Amino acid sequence: MTPLTGYLLLSTGLFAIGLAGVLTRRNAIAVLIGVELMLNAANLNFVAFWRYGAAGDFLTGPTFVLFAIAVAAAEAAVGLALVIAVYRHYRTANVDEVDRLKG
Amino acid sequence: MSVVFGLTALLTLASALAAVMLRNLIHAALALAVTFAGVAAVYLQLGAEFLGFAQVLIYIGAVAILIVFAVLLTRGGEVPVGGVHASRWWVGALVALAVLATVGWATSSMALPRELQTTPPTLAVGRLGEALMGRWVVALQVLGVLLTAALIGAVLLAWRGGAGDGPKTGSEEHS
Numbered sequence: 001m002t003p004l005t006g007y008l009l010l011s012t013g014l015f016a017i018g019l020a021g022v023l024t025r026r027n028a029i030a031v032l033i034g035v036e037l038m039l040n041a042a043n044l045n046f047v048a049f050w051r052y053g054a055a056g057d058f059l060t061g062p063t064f065v066l067f068a069i070a071v072a073a074a075e076a077a078v079g080l081a082l083v084i085a086v087y088r089h090y091r092t093a094n095v096d097e098v099d100r101l102k103g
Numbered sequence: 104m105s106v107v108f109g110l111t112a113l114l115t116l117a118s119a120l121a122a123v124m125l126r127n128l129i130h131a132a133l134a135l136a137v138t139f140a141g142v143a144a145v146y147l148q149l150g151a152e153f154l155g156f157a158q159v160l161i162y163i164g165a166v167a168i169l170i171v172f173a174v175l176l177t178r179g180g181e182v183p184v185g186g187v188h189a190s191r192w193w194v195g196a197l198v199a200l201a202v203l204a205t206v207g208w209a210t211s212s213m214a215l216p217r218e219l220q221t222t223p224p225t226l227a228v229g230r231l232g233e234a235l236m237g238r239w240v241v242a243l244q245v246l247g248v249l250l251t252a253a254l255i256g257a258v259l260l261a262w263r264g265g266a267g268d269g270p271k272t273g274s275e276e277h278s
Contacts, residue, residue, distance in 0.1 A: 002215060003108075004215065005210060005211060005213075005215075006108060006112070007108075007145070007149070008210045008213075009207060009210055009211065010112045010115065010116070010145070012203060012206045012207050012210055013112075013116050013119075013203065013207075014115065014116065014119055014138075014142075015202070015203075015206070016199045016200070016202050016203035016206075017116070017119045017120055017122075017123055017199070018119070018123070019195075019198070019199040019202055020123055020195060020196055020199035020200075021122070021123035022195075023189075023192075023194070023195025023196075023198055023199060024123075024188045024189055024192040024195040024196060025123070025187060025188060025189070026183070026185070026186075026187060026188065026189055027128060027183075027187060029128055029132075029170060029173055029174055029177065030123075030128060030131060030187065032170065033122055033123070033131060033132065033135050033170065034123060036135065036162075036166060036170075037119055037122065037123070037135070037138065040138070040139065040142050040162075043142070043154075044142060044145060044146075047145075047146055047149050047151050047154060048149060050149075050151070050224065051149040051150055051151070051224065059226070059230060059231055059234050062151055062153070062154055062226055062231060063231065063234060063235065063239060065151075065154055066154070066157065066231075066235075067242065067246060069154075069157060069158070069161055069162075070246050070249075070250060071246070071249070072166070073161055073165060073166060073250070074249055074250050074253035074254070075253075076166045076169055076170070077169065077253055077254055077257040078253050078256055078257050078260070080169055080170065080172075080173040080257070080261075081256070081257035081258070081260035081261040082260055083173055083177060084173060084176050084177060084260070084261045085260045085261060087176070087177040088263075093177045094183070096189065
């Protein structure tokens with residue numbers, strides 16, 4: 001097993017665990033935790049391919065990860081604010097019970 | 104495949120599983136912080152020091168703390184009577200297992216290109232800054248606008264009383 005395969009398998013495991021969290025948890029914050037895990041798995045892939053990928057002196061991998069981290073931070077801020085707004089209205093953060101857009 | 108990588112990967116995967124499985128959301132958020140630290144350690148092993156430090160600063164220092172605050176604000180730390188997992192949780196677990204099997208099989212049987220890098224590339228922060236300010240300056244500006252808009256939107260959404268009546272001046276300390 002090459003080092004690259006090890007990093008890619010770690011990233012695959014992280015992604016699958018995050019997906020399981022998104023699909024099985026009932027609390028909206030737990031769903032967001034799963035999304036964060038999946039985003040980290042994607043970033044890990046970028047860095048692994050930058051380190052072990054085809055030869056070349058490019059900075060595209062780390063730059064892409066920097067942008068992804070910034071976008072993920074914005075996503076987390078808006079997502080958690082939405083969860084708080086929904087909780088204030090429904091008095092619950094359970095995604096099973098939040099099924100209307102109209103108040 | 105070094106021992107250090109094996110230990111880091113084990114810690115990362117175990118804490119990620121804990122973040123998904125733990126019933127108490129505060130514990131799950133703390134396990135998520137451990138996962139972020141493990142990913143940062145993997146970045147350091149890959150030679151991307153700046154990304155490792157950025158990961159610690161942004162994910163552990165900001166995102167994990169933000170999640171803990173959201174849990175406290177929504178009283179998510181209390182374990183609900185119906186359990187924390189959906190009633191048909193095994194369907195989601197099956198889908199995740201199928202994804203793991205498919206992508207893992209594709210990854211381990213992937214034909215790698217011949218000319219792999221043997222010497223680790225260097226990530227000079229100065230060159231990264233020059234690239235951000237030169238080649239990707241438009242993307243950087245767009246990202247700044249996106250972050251500003253997202254943060255203003257988040258403050259408006261989470262404002263006490265909802266987005267309907269808008270923020271009141273002088274009450275920032277309550278937000």
